[in-house]
Amino acid sequence: MGKPTGFLEFERKTIADRDPIQRLKDWNETHEGFDEGKLREQGSRCMDCGTPYCHTGMTLANMASGCPVNNLIPEFNDLVYKGRWKDAYERLMKTNNFPEFTGRVCPAPCEGSCVLGVIEPPVTIKNIEQSIIDKAWAEGWVQPNPPATRTDKKIAVVGSGPAGLAAADQLNQAGHRVTVFERADRIGGLLMYGIPNMKLQKEVVNRRVQLMEDEGVTFRPGVEIGKDLPARQLLDEFDAVVLCCGATKPRDLPIPGRELGNIHFAMDFLGPNTKEMWDVREGKGSQFSELAKGKNVIIIGGGDTGTDCVGTSLRHGCESVSQLEIMPKPPMERAANNPWPEWPKVFKVDYGQEEAAAVQGEDPRQYLVTASKFEGDEDGNVKAIHVHDVEWVSENGRFMPKKVEGSERVLPAELVLLAMGFLGPEATIVEELGLEQDARSNVKAEYGEFRTSIDKVFAAGDMRRGQSLIVWAINEGRAAARECDRFLMGSTKLP
Template sequence: MGKVKGFMEFRRALPSDRDPLERIKDWNEFHEEMPEGDLQKQGARCMDCGTPYCHTGFLLSGMASGCPIHNLIPEWNDYIYKGFWREAYDRLMKTNNFPEFTGRVCPAPCEGSCVLGIIEPAVTIKNIECSIIEHAFAEGWVTPKAIACLTGKRVAVIGSGPAGLACADQLNKAGHGVTLFERDDRAGGLMMYGIPNMKLDKKTVIERRIDIMKAEGITFMTSTEVGTDYPAEKLLEEFDAVVLCTGATKPRDLAVEGRNHSGVHFAMDFLRSSTKALLEGTEPVLSAAGKEVIVIGGGDTGTDCVATSLRQGCKSVIQLEIMPKPSLERQPDNPWPEWPKTFKVDYGQEEAEAVQGSDPRRYCMMTKKFLGSDSGALASVEVSQVEWVMDEGRFVPRPVSGTEEILPAQLVLLAMGFVGPEENLLQQLQVIQDARGNIKADENTCKTNKQGIFAAGDARRGQSLVVWAINEGRAAARECDRYLTGATFLP
């Protein structure tokens, strides 16, 4: 703990964001950089707690509390305060393969469990993490590393999202020959096509890291869907082990009247179309330009749809959330160190408010039907308010009579989460799924019912955070290495 009273002397501060009305004119990242002196002050706020809940990641009340990959947060906070950037970078890389990803898109459960957060605003852990890795890239410290000893074993990793990338990176460090299969034309999974460029730049952040992994010897096979383009039965013939990191890509649908009207789309199809068009310099297949847009779903994906619609030039955007509006402060049933279920204004809502004059979110709203024109095109959405009532021991939404209204819309985006992995490949491999439809694999060994096949990430645990996916990918790599060699040095 470099500065004993740092948390008393300095207030929490974050880098400035670009003005909302300016940043919606482009697709560049919207965060500004914080001067080094200010970062040092933020690092000084860390109390180096005797029991640092920030880096002790676990599930509490069904939500992440602390860092799932156990980042050594107090240590690199102290190094930043003292100006020891190289030492901070070395500590950061001991636990996190891709801090440039988590430093941008992680919701920071570490900050939610920060001990200082009990009485003061939490330490700005996420921003410091991102600043460390970007400083390391700028100094030329992040370079391809030679693999000291090759084992001769070959591993196929299916899916190049954060779990797949982390797994491949760790297995490569262990000396195994790694081939990473990705059905899309670019590696990165959800981070490439599911998260907009203004949150996570594709070329300067994702492709920068993938180029390093390629230089270290990992083979990327993009535009290759295992089970379709590449026979599933060849996997265990050509590889000594397989790790399934295919994600939970089946979107939750909304089975209401009029669902088949043209103009109702899944959020991921919309976001993928937008990013692909941006990277290729073409027009998006799905566009919000000139349309009244309704986003159904209140999570991060819904926010990304709001922000993307604004950049495409929508006429208006409304975001519907079936849950009640969160409270401004922690409630008695949501104590520290649980993730704080409090009201937040994310970048997309901030931008919509700057353009439209108000927050685009409407709470306790249920979609009843989609209404179309004679041609079958979407014209409007019928919604109603709901109240949450207890029914057989659990809260359920109940429509409030007399609150029905019609909202004009030519584009509806369904951003209601995901229900599990796609089943085609799993059926071909005869991999068993659990009651929720996820791959059934042991939590400790990551082993499936099939010899030599492991599973990790959202495909195993269900829809979750990027940082949990990295945790799972590292765990699967460790157990796969143990399976191949009888022992492992991987953390």
């Protein structure tokens, strides 16, 4: 612990964001560059508390508490404070394959369980993590490190999101021959097509994928298992299969008018937007369609996906954007039933809401509101949405939303985006292989073992646990790789 009084001397300061109006003119990341001197001050705020809940990776009240990949946070904070950046990078890579991803898009449950956060604003762990890996790339410390020896085992990983990439990276380091199958035309899964460029620049994804390729991983984009290639063929050609296909079945809103045009699931809006952008940049396309341009946009659902829809719609040049949330507005501070070190369920303003407020003069979110009907125009496209307020009441021991009479109103909407979460994995591979599923339709495989009901088939990430955080996906990909290696070799040295 380099500076015992750091948390008393310095206030929490995060990396500054670019001006909201200015950043709406491009698709670049929202953050400014980092200042090493200020980051060293922030690193000194870490208390070396002796009970570092920040890296425990527990689940409390069904939410992450602490870092699910068990990053050695007090250690790299101290190394940054001391200016030992390369040592901090090496310490960080012991636990996290992709800190450039988590440092940008993880909601930082580590900060929610920071001991300093009991009495003061927590340490800026997420900013420090991103800064360490970004400096490592800039300094050339990140170099290909292929395994010294190879086994005779071949493994197929299906899905190239964070779980699939983590599993592939670990299994490759164990010396196995790893092939990653991805149905999209580019590698990265939700990292590529689920998260907009202003949160995670795709150059950041591409350089990591290239590094893995240089280390010996084979990537096969544009191949959908179960359609382009039978899933059972993988069982014949590979010694093991690790399924990391995600929970990509979206939750629908079956109300009158749902069949109208210009009502889309959020990912059907965000994914094509990124694809078009990169097609144009790489000379594979010449047109970038701005679906939200000039339209009144209504986003149904909150969370990160809803925020991404807000930011994307604004960059298209929408007429207006509103976000409807059926839940009440969170409190400004922890409620009594949400104690530390649980994830703090408090009101936050993310980049999309900040941008909307800068353009429209107010936060785009409307709380305790739900939709009852879509109204169409003469061409069969949506033109309005009927909504009403709700209150949450207890019925037979369960809280249910109840309509507030007299609160009905109609909102103009030429584009509606459904961002209400996901229900589980798609059925194609599950049905072909006859995989056993749990009550929530996820592939059944015990955490810690990751074996499915089919011999030599493993499952990890959202496909197994349901919709969750990127950092949990990396945790599961690493752990599934360890168990897959143990299955193939009888023992494992993977962490």
